[in-house]
Each structure stands twice: as structure tokens, then as C-alpha cells.
Amino acid sequence: MPAIEVRVPGGSTLMVEGEAVFELLEGEAEVFGINAGPGFKAKVDLYKAAPVYTLKDSLLRIEGGKAWAEEGDTVPQSWRSLAEKIASEKPGKVMVIGPVDVGKSGLVTFLLNRLLASGLRVAVVDADTGQSDIGPPTTIGLGIAERQVVMLGEVPLYDAFFVGLTSPSGLLQRSVAGVALMAEKGLAAGADVVLVDTTGWVYDPGGRDLKLAKAAALQPDLIVAIDPGRSLSHLTRFLSKLYRVEVVEPAVKLRPRSREERREIRRSTYEKYFVGARDVELSFEDVVSGYSFVFSGEPLPREELEAIAGLLGVEVYYGEESGDSLVVFTDTPVPQAGVELLSSVYDKRYVKAFTGPELLHTLVAFGDREKLFRGLGIIKSVDPKDRRLVVYTPVEPSSGMYVQLGYIKVNPSTLEEEGWIERWSL
Numbered sequence: 001m002p003a004i005e006v007r008v009p010g011g012s013t014l015m016v017e018g019e020a021v022f023e024l025l026e027g028e029a030e031v032f033g034i035n036a037g038p039g040f041k042a043k044v045d046l047y048k049a050a051p052v053y054t055l056k057d058s059l060l061r062i063e064g065g066k067a068w069a070e071e072g073d074t075v076p077q078s079w080r081s082l083a084e085k086i087a088s089e090k091p092g093k094v095m096v097i098g099p100v101d102v103g104k105s106g107l108v109t110f111l112l113n114r115l116l117a118s119g120l121r122v123a124v125v126d127a128d129t130g131q132s133d134i135g136p137p138t139t140i141g142l143g144i145a146e147r148q149v150v151m152l153g154e155v156p157l158y159d160a161f162f163v164g165l166t167s168p169s170g171l172l173q174r175s176v177a178g179v180a181l182m183a184e185k186g187l188a189a190g191a192d193v194v195l196v197d198t199t200g201w202v203y204d205p206g207g208r209d210l211k212l213a214k215a216a217a218l219q220p221d222l223i224v225a226i227d228p229g230r231s232l233s234h235l236t237r238f239l240s241k242l243y244r245v246e247v248v249e250p251a252v253k254l255r256p257r258s259r260e261e262r263r264e265i266r267r268s269t270y271e272k273y274f275v276g277a278r279d280v281e282l283s284f285e286d287v288v289s290g291y292s293f294v295f296s297g298e299p300l301p302r303e304e305l306e307a308i309a310g311l312l313g314v315e316v317y318y319g320e321e322s323g324d325s326l327v328v329f330t331d332t333p334v335p336q337a338g339v340e341l342l343s344s345v346y347d348k349r350y351v352k353a354f355t356g357p358e359l360l361h362t363l364v365a366f367g368d369r370e371k372l373f374r375g376l377g378i379i380k381s382v383d384p385k386d387r388r389l390v391v392y393t394p395v396e397p398s399s400g401m402y403v404q405l406g407y408i409k410v411n412p413s414t415l416e417e418e419g420w421i422e423r424w425s426l
């Protein structure tokens with residue numbers, strides 16, 4: 001990759017956008033609250049930017065990506081005072097809210113670096129299931145910081161909660177439960193301060209509800225609102241009746257990211273979490289999922305499968321039953337009339353009939369009691385006759401693990417998202 005050397009006068013900010021690597025060759029700078037001297041080197045993720053604020057005339061070497069200069073410091077003074085306040089008062093749970101592209105994740109990175117510098121143990125909960133920094137997309141990740149970072153994604157993943165989709169829309173309860181749980185785990189792991197980064201979904205009714213419910217479940221000791229100009233008062237006026245709220249300014253001069261860039265960022269994040277993945281075979285009986293009808297029930301005995309086959313006039317390879325649901329895998333598709341017949345004969349409200357391809361490319365998660373999240377997988381093939389499926393995953397599945405079905409399809413070769421799965425359609 002071609003490298004360039006740039007001289008930057010003291011008192012300005014060199015924005016480095018990834019994918020890039022930069023190194024400070026001469027001078028002195030500050031990067032998201034990290035004091036950097038000659039030899040300081042860091043990686044910048046795809047389409048993310050790192051502000052290098054020069055305290056003296058400096059020389060930088062940049063490899064890849066893009067770079068441009070801004071006048072002055074892009075970290076607002078209010079972020080600095082906030083960091084000092086948090087360092088001295090040590091509120092256990094800090095929730096950061098704000099609209100999209102105002103620097104929420106940048107503020108969390110800055111706070112993390114400043115708090116580590118004052119000797120605190122810091123954890124981060126990344127509640128953004130779309131633009132995930134900690135943990136892969138579709139999860140709420142918990143990271144425990146071991147050292148200062150330029151990119152939040154460098155914070156090692158400690159555990160995560162699988163929401164199953166990149167958007168919290170329609171799945172608010174999962175996001176709320178996940179955030180509260182991850183924050184508790186962060187405190188239990190010894191963090192003095194848990195910083196909770198949230199989505200920029202704050203204006204719609206769903207987003208408003210989500211922020212309020214997250215606060216109710218989390219019981220934050222401090223809420224930090226990044227408000228570009230009283231646009232968050234619908235949340236802060238109410239929340240300040242219940243919690244301590246600090247309002248800070250947005251980061252200076254951020255470049256908004258396009259939908260396409262956000263998608264590409266997700267693809268590169270999946271890539272990181274599928275390193276070392278290979279095909280793993282699982283038998284239907286070993287798959288236990290909670291977000292779907294399929295693989296949530298009790299496998300049916302052979303006589304029952306034969307009875308269903310008699311009713312439908314097709315071969316039935318596998319079946320499951322639970323309180324109000326019946327799931328069958330057949331050799332040929334079952335017409336609607338057949339589904340209705342099963343529904344009335346078995347007195348089940350939810351009847352799902354599959355031949356196998358319906359499940360292809362579904363994103364799944366593995367986890368167990370010890371680690372709620374062990375990793376992701378993608379269903380690569382389904383063989384109903386042999387009652388087996390192949391999952392592409394870096395996880396070594398064991399009998400103690402669940403295999404939760406998500407609501408998104410991801411191509412196992414390209415790691416591109418292929419589309420959402422209708423909720424509870426599987």
C-alpha cells in the first residue's frame with residue numbers, strides 16, 4: 001500500500017479515515033484522548049475516522065485510506081470536562097445517547113481512554129446491533145478494556161447477547177434485556193465504569209420507547225446526551241426527572257456515513273468474526289433455538305411422523321411439537337390446505353412445513369451458560385432426510401450449547417447480507 005508523509009502544524013487535527021495505518025514520526029499529538037509521541041502507530045477501520053490532534057508541529061506517515069486536516073480540536077471541551085467528572089465520581093453505569101453520526105462511539109472511545117489513564121477499570125456495552133464495534137452485527141457486545149484504543153473494535157469481546165437482527169425494530173425487548181444483562185456482567189467482571197453506547201434511533205416512537213426502556217432496565221448512574229441543539233429534549237427532559245443527565249456537544253465536523261458504507265462496514269465486521277470458520281455438521285436433534293418455532297420443540301416419534309405422512313400424502317422426514325406449534329420437514333412442499341389440515345387435526349395454531357432450503361443462509365448464534373455468546377454461524381446446507389445441517393462457523397459446538405436462529409440471511413462465501421427473515425416465520 002502506498003504511504004504518504006504529512007507535516008501537520010501544531011493545534012490542528014489530521015483526520016485519518018480507514019482502512020488505514022498511521023504512525024506519528026515526529027511531534028506530539030492526542031488521539032481520542034490518548035497521548036501520542038513519536039512511534040505511536042494505530043490502525044483505522046474501514047470508513048471510520050481517527051482524529052489526530054497535534055499538540056506540536058508533527059510529522060505523520062499514513063498508509064491507505066484518506067486523510068484531511070481540520071482546524072483546531074474536533075473533541076469538544078465538554079467531552080474533556082465530562083471525562084474528568086466521570087473519573088472523579090466513578091458512576092458505575094453510564095449510558096450515552098444521541099442521534100446518528102454525532103460521535104457517540106467517538107465519545108465512548110475518548111472516555112474509555114481518559115478513564116483508563118486515570119487508573120479505572122472500564123467496560124463497554126455496544127448496544128448498536130447494526131454498526132457494531134464490539135461483537136459482530138446482530139449482537140449487543142460487552143468488551144473489557146485492557147489498554148487504550150483508537151478504534152472501539154479493538155476492545156476484546158468478553159461476552160455478547162444475540163438479538164438476531166441488525167435492527168432493534170420490532171425486537172425492543174431483546175435489546176433491552178441484552179443491554180441490562182451485559183452491563184451487569186461488566187460490573188461483575190470488575191469494571192469500575194461501564195460505558196453503554198447506543199443506536200442513533202432516538203426520534204421515532206420505537207426509538208424513544210427503546211431509549212426509555214433501556215434506561216429503566218439499566219438504571220444508569222449517569223446518562224450522557226450528545227445533543228446537536230436541543231433536538232433531544234423529548235428524551236432528556238423526561239429522563240432527567242429520574243436520572244442524572246449531562247448534555248454535551250457533538251463532535252466537530254463528522255462526515256455522515258451512507259447506507260452503502262454502513263453495509264460495507266458490517267460485511268467487514270462479519271469477516272473478522274468468521275476468521276477460522278469451517279463447516280460443522282449438526283443433527284436436528286442437537287439444535288435448540290428460542291427465536292424460532294423450528295428446533296424449539298420436542299422431536300416426534302416415528303409413528304407420529306408416519307401418521308402425518310398418511311394425512312398429507314408426502315414423506316415426512318422429521319417433526320417437532322411444542323405447546324401450540326407443529327413443525328415438519330417433508331420431501332415435497334406442503335400446500336396451504338395441508339398446513340390447515342394439520343392445524344385442525346393436531347389442534348395447533350402454528351404449523352410450519354419445510355423442505356430445507358427455507359433455512360439456508362440463516363445467521364445463527366451459539367452460546368451456553370458460561371458464555372452467553374460463543375460466536376456466529378451460517379446455515380450452509382440442510383438435509384432433512386438425514387436430519388442434519390451444515391453450519392459454517394468458527395465455533396466448536398458442544399452439547400451444552402444453544403443454536404439460536406437469527407432473522408437475517410448472510411451469504412457464507414461473500415459475507416454479504418442477503419435480506420431479513422420475517423419474524424417468527426421459521
Ligand SMILES: Nc1ncnc2c1ncn2[C@@H]1O[C@H](COP(=O)(O)OP(=O)(O)OP(=O)(O)O)[C@@H](O)[C@H]1O
Nearest residue numbers: 048049051074075100101102103104105106200251
Ligand atoms: N471527536 C471526534 N473527532 C473526530 N472524529 C470523530 C470524533 N468522534 C467520532 N469521530 C469519528 O467520526 C465518525 C462518526 O462518529 P461515531 O461513529 O462516533 O458517531 P456515532 O454517533 O456513534 O454514529 P452512529 O449513529 O453510526 O453510531 C467515526 O469514524 C468516528 O471515528
Ligand SMILES: [Mg+2]
Nearest residue numbers: 104105128131
Ligand atoms: Mg456509534
